[in-house]
Amino acid sequence: MSAPARPLDELDRRIINLMQGDFPLAERPFLGYVNRLNVSERQLIARIERMLQERTLTRFGPLFNADRMGGVNLLAAMAVPEADYEEIALVVNAQPEVAHNYRREHALNMWFVVAAETPRRAEKACARIEAATGLEVFRFPKEREYFVELKLQA
Amino acid sequence: MSTPHSRTPAHKLDDVDRRLVRATQGGLPLVPRPYHQLADQLGLPPEEVIARLRAMLDSGVIRRIGVVPNHYALGYVANGMTVWDVDDAHVDTLGEAVGRLDCVSHCYRRPRRPPMWPYNLFAMVHGHSREEVETQAARIADLLGPALRARDILYSSHILKKTGLRLTESASGER
Numbered sequence: 001m002s003a004p005a006r007p008l009d010e011l012d013r014r015i016i017n018l019m020q021g022d023f024p025l026a027e028r029p030f031l032g033y034v035n036r037l038n039v040s041e042r043q044l045i046a047r048i049e050r051m052l053q054e055r056t057l058t059r060f061g062p063l064f065n066a067d068r069m070g071g072v073n074l075l076a077a078m079a080v081p082e083a084d085y086e087e088i089a090l091v092v093n094a095q096p097e098v099a100h101n102y103r104r105e106h107a108l109n110m111w112f113v114v115a116a117e118t119p120r121r122a123e124k125a126c127a128r129i130e131a132a133t134g135l136e137v138f139r140f141p142k143e144r145e146y147f148v149e150l151k152l153q154a
Numbered sequence: 155m156s157t158p159h160s161r162t163p164a165h166k167l168d169d170v171d172r173r174l175v176r177a178t179q180g181g182l183p184l185v186p187r188p189y190h191q192l193a194d195q196l197g198l199p200p201e202e203v204i205a206r207l208r209a210m211l212d213s214g215v216i217r218r219i220g221v222v223p224n225h226y227a228l229g230y231v232a233n234g235m236t237v238w239d240v241d242d243a244h245v246d247t248l249g250e251a252v253g254r255l256d257c258v259s260h261c262y263r264r265p266r267r268p269p270m271w272p273y274n275l276f277a278m279v280h281g282h283s284r285e286e287v288e289t290q291a292a293r294i295a296d297l298l299g300p301a302l303r304a305r306d307i308l309y310s311s312h313i314l315k316k317t318g319l320r321l322t323e324s325a326s327g328e329r
Contacts, residue, residue, distance in 0.1 A: 008227070008228070015221060016221060016223045016228065019220045019221045020218070020220045020221055020222070020223070021218035021219070021220045022218070022219070022220065023182075023218075023219040023220045025189070025204045025207055025208050025211070025219075026189075026204075027187055027189070027190065027200070028186050028187055029188065029189075030186060031186075041186055042186075045184050045185070045186070048184060048221065049184050051221070052181075054227075055224055055227065056223065056224055056227040056228075057221050057222060057223055057224060058222045058223070058224050058316055059180075059181055059221075059222040060181050060182060060184070060220070060221050060222070061178050061179075061180070061181040061182035061219065062178050062179075062182070062207065062210075062211075062216040062218075062219045063216065063217045063218050063219070063220075063222065064175060064179060064210075064215060064216055064217070065214055065215060065216070065217045068165055068213060068214040068215040069165065069167055069175075069215055070165075070166065075264065075276075079270075089314045089315075092314070092315075093314060093315040098315060099315075099316075099317055100313075100315060100316050100317075101313075101314035101315040101316075102233075102310040102312065102313060102314060103310065103311045103312040103314055104235065104308040104309060104310050104311065105308060105309050105311060106306070106308045107270070108270065108271065108308075110314070111235070111308070111310075112314075112315070138267050138270065138271065140264040140265065140267070140271075140276075141264065141265065142262045142263070142264055143262070143263045143264055143265060144246060144249060144262065144263040145261075145262055146249040146250050146252065146253035146261040146262065146263070147250075147252075147253025147254070147258060147259075147260065147261040148217075148259070148260050148261075153228075
């Protein structure tokens with residue numbers, strides 16, 4: 001995936017560094033940032049909207065953890081023949097339970113996360129993918145979580 | 155911010171929570187009063203929308219609320235899933251230590267799938283270049299020491315999909 005055409009400016013960077021967590025649960029939550037970012041509420045909202053359109057941001061809002069709803073985030077992988085790669089990516093991505101899907105350089109070259117509210121739904125999604133593709137889905141359920149903290153500095 | 159809730163019981167969502175999850179899983183409305191807009195949409199008092207989101211945040215159903223940057227746009231073009239075959243007797247102690255390294259964003263123990271997959275420890279490392287990821291992987295290898303038997307780094311070359319969780323309409327009550 002290529003970087004966006006417009007390079008990040010100072011405001012983009014400060015938004016990214018300041019706003020990855022702790023967005024206030026308040027009536028006017030953006031107001032909490034206007035002094036620190038030296039922009040108006042309207043400018044801040046417009047900038048976040050633009051960063052989403054430009055794909056500098058992939059999302060803005062709550063990040064849900066399926067595990068904590070009694071559900072699962074199941075990591076799974078397949079060894080996909082190169083000739084069929086794009087077609088199989090479409091099949092996998094078409095499953096609503098597939099939250100992320102990455103091409104990786106390995107014999108197991110397609111790695112995806114199945115986020116579902118119940119283990120049974122996750123398993124059914126894997127089974128559907130196996131039936132549709134004829135390929136084995138290797139399941140890598142998490143046995144222990146040692147650390148999760150994705151905060152990137154811009 | 156990084157509290158793992160994996161050993162505490164799940165938060166049972168009721169139907170109103172589920173409607174709220176569905177209304178926000180694609181993102182918050184980009185308006186000055188986003189929770190009020192959600193409240194209008196869902197026919198709830200704004201105070202209830204805020205209270206329910208707070209309860210989900212406190213219980214870990216919501217990991218955090220904010221912007222989610224695209225790694226590539228920030229120059230983190232090398233995203234390495236480092237994988238390690240670590241002696242089972244030491245993997246939990248060592249996994250905790252690997253997770254504490256600054257360069258590691260996610261760290262999990264997962265089952266091996268021999269012969270295709272001998273690795274039981276996964277640590278995600280993000281860098282501006284593969285050299286940076288490899289330098290960090292070398293630090294992990296040092297930490298693992300004699301418990302380490304085999305290793306690999308799988309770089310992601312394309313994001314094929316990235317949407318996050320999507321609750322479906324019909325899941326309520328299904329087990």
